[in-house]
Amino acid sequence: MRRLSAFAIAALLGLGPALAQTTGSINPARAQAPKPAPRPAANAGFDSFLKTLWPLAQTRGISRKTFDIAFQGVVPDPSIIALTRKQSEFVAPIWGYLNSAVGGARISRGREMLAAHAGVLAQAESRYGVPKEIILGIWGMETNYGSFKGDKDVIRSLATLANIRYRGDFFRDELLTALELIEKGYAGRDELRGSWAGAMGHTQFMPSSYMKYAVDQTGDGHADIWTSTSDAIASTANYLKSFGWVPGLPWGIEVVVPEGFDHNLYRASFSSFRSAGLRRADGGSLPSSGEARLFYPAGHTGPALLLTANFDVIKKYNSSDAYALAVGHLGDRIAGRPALQGEWPVKAPRLDKNGVTDLQRRLKSLGLYSHDADGRIGTGTRDAVRQYQQRAGLLADGWPTPALLARMKAAR
Numbered sequence: 001m002r003r004l005s006a007f008a009i010a011a012l013l014g015l016g017p018a019l020a021q022t023t024g025s026i027n028p029a030r031a032q033a034p035k036p037a038p039r040p041a042a043n044a045g046f047d048s049f050l051k052t053l054w055p056l057a058q059t060r061g062i063s064r065k066t067f068d069i070a071f072q073g074v075v076p077d078p079s080i081i082a083l084t085r086k087q088s089e090f091v092a093p094i095w096g097y098l099n100s101a102v103g104g105a106r107i108s109r110g111r112e113m114l115a116a117h118a119g120v121l122a123q124a125e126s127r128y129g130v131p132k133e134i135i136l137g138i139w140g141m142e143t144n145y146g147s148f149k150g151d152k153d154v155i156r157s158l159a160t161l162a163n164i165r166y167r168g169d170f171f172r173d174e175l176l177t178a179l180e181l182i183e184k185g186y187a188g189r190d191e192l193r194g195s196w197a198g199a200m201g202h203t204q205f206m207p208s209s210y211m212k213y214a215v216d217q218t219g220d221g222h223a224d225i226w227t228s229t230s231d232a233i234a235s236t237a238n239y240l241k242s243f244g245w246v247p248g249l250p251w252g253i254e255v256v257v258p259e260g261f262d263h264n265l266y267r268a269s270f271s272s273f274r275s276a277g278l279r280r281a282d283g284g285s286l287p288s289s290g291e292a293r294l295f296y297p298a299g300h301t302g303p304a305l306l307l308t309a310n311f312d313v314i315k316k317y318n319s320s321d322a323y324a325l326a327v328g329h330l331g332d333r334i335a336g337r338p339a340l341q342g343e344w345p346v347k348a349p350r351l352d353k354n355g356v357t358d359l360q361r362r363l364k365s366l367g368l369y370s371h372d373a374d375g376r377i378g379t380g381t382r383d384a385v386r387q388y389q390q391r392a393g394l395l396a397d398g399w400p401t402p403a404l405l406a407r408m409k410a411a412r
Contacts, residue, residue, distance in 0.1 A: 043075060045163070049163045050071060053172070056176060060176055062180065066183045069189055070155050070182060074153070075156070076156075076159070076160045076163060077160045080152075092322075095346060098322070098326055101141060102330045102333060106330060107330065107333045107334060109145055110140050114132065117229060120229070120230045120233050120234065121135060124233050127234075127237065128238060128240065128245070129241060130237045131335075133332065134240070134251065135237055135240075136330075136331060137326075137328065137329075138236055139202060140334075141323065141330060142202070142203050143201075143203070145202075146202045149202060149204070150194035150196075152193065153192065153193065154198045154200060155175070155178060155179075155189070157194070158175035158207075171197075171198065173208070177208045181207055181210065186222070186223070200226065202233075203225065203235065210235075214235045217230040217235075223235065239316075240317075246308070246313075249287075249310050250308060251310040251314060251331075252325075253286065254280070254305050254341060255278045255279060255281060255305065255306050256280075257277075257278060261276060263300075264390065264396065268291065269291050270291070270306070273286065274286050278306070281303075282338055282341070286306075291309075292307055293307055295321075297321065297322075299399030300399070302342055302343065302345045303341070303342025303343075303344070311325075311328065314327050321379065350401075350402070351405060354375065355400075355402065356376070359400050363388060368388055385399065389404075
């Protein structure tokens, strides 16, 4: 989730029209409400939530008319609650996720989009320093290049999540920002369609990302991430630049790690990794400057990569390592670079969600892990596992395994 990234969210050079960020005049016709949904007779909890929301909306300059139009006929969506527990980038094996995300026609379709939108992509790369294939990687991952941008009512989705306080106040604040989009005429009530988490448009911006990073690339007075591919491409490039994208630095490079490598060398310069015997899997040369960290997506028996700060910028779109890896890998394939060459440990024993949760709790009791024990393998879990492995004199690849959990239980 983005974008929550949660995923998971723009002004180009020399195109003529002045570039305006989220500009537009209020147009009452665009504030029309969608067809009301049937409202159950008893919905006191949600009605109470809306009563507490109204004063907060007022402080943001939301009129009562806009507020009432936005919530006319809106009731919680029960299907969304289950979706919060099924984010594939956190629960699927990473090789399965990558095969699904990058496989099929997504590469060939990406190359078609590269040709079809060559001009605006080239201008985005020149203006923001973000490679065109990375923009395409995000576009492909988010909506399969606009083929499915989400069909849920964003107001309803955000209100459902805000009402149950999923992720604290995050979705309440996004809901208030969505009301601002309507109030200021940036989007009509009926335009606010998107994902179950409230992300919208070609590259799935949350309402707050729209307010901060959306670009009116076409110069028509409206930053239209819903129907304008030019606006969406420029907005995505602006988003990544704003989070510190470093021009000319790769997001990551697959490497071959030599036998006997000292895994205490985790974060270092490319020259240090080169001196330690790491080499590119594709036979090329490592960059002459810059820094990276060694990353094993599925442990040291699988592929190994050197990741840069730009990988972390992609994670600002969606905090999952798997998602960022898929974006970078898809972009590489669109650009004609090879697939990952390392073999995935598909037959190796893996911890299930309960096992990961148990391991996280044990790491937490040792003072190595400070996040929720949620059964999801993210950066925090990997860092804590690496620290434990280093303390125990093990190969520190940061990957939680059944053997590691068994060792922790025995030590306890």
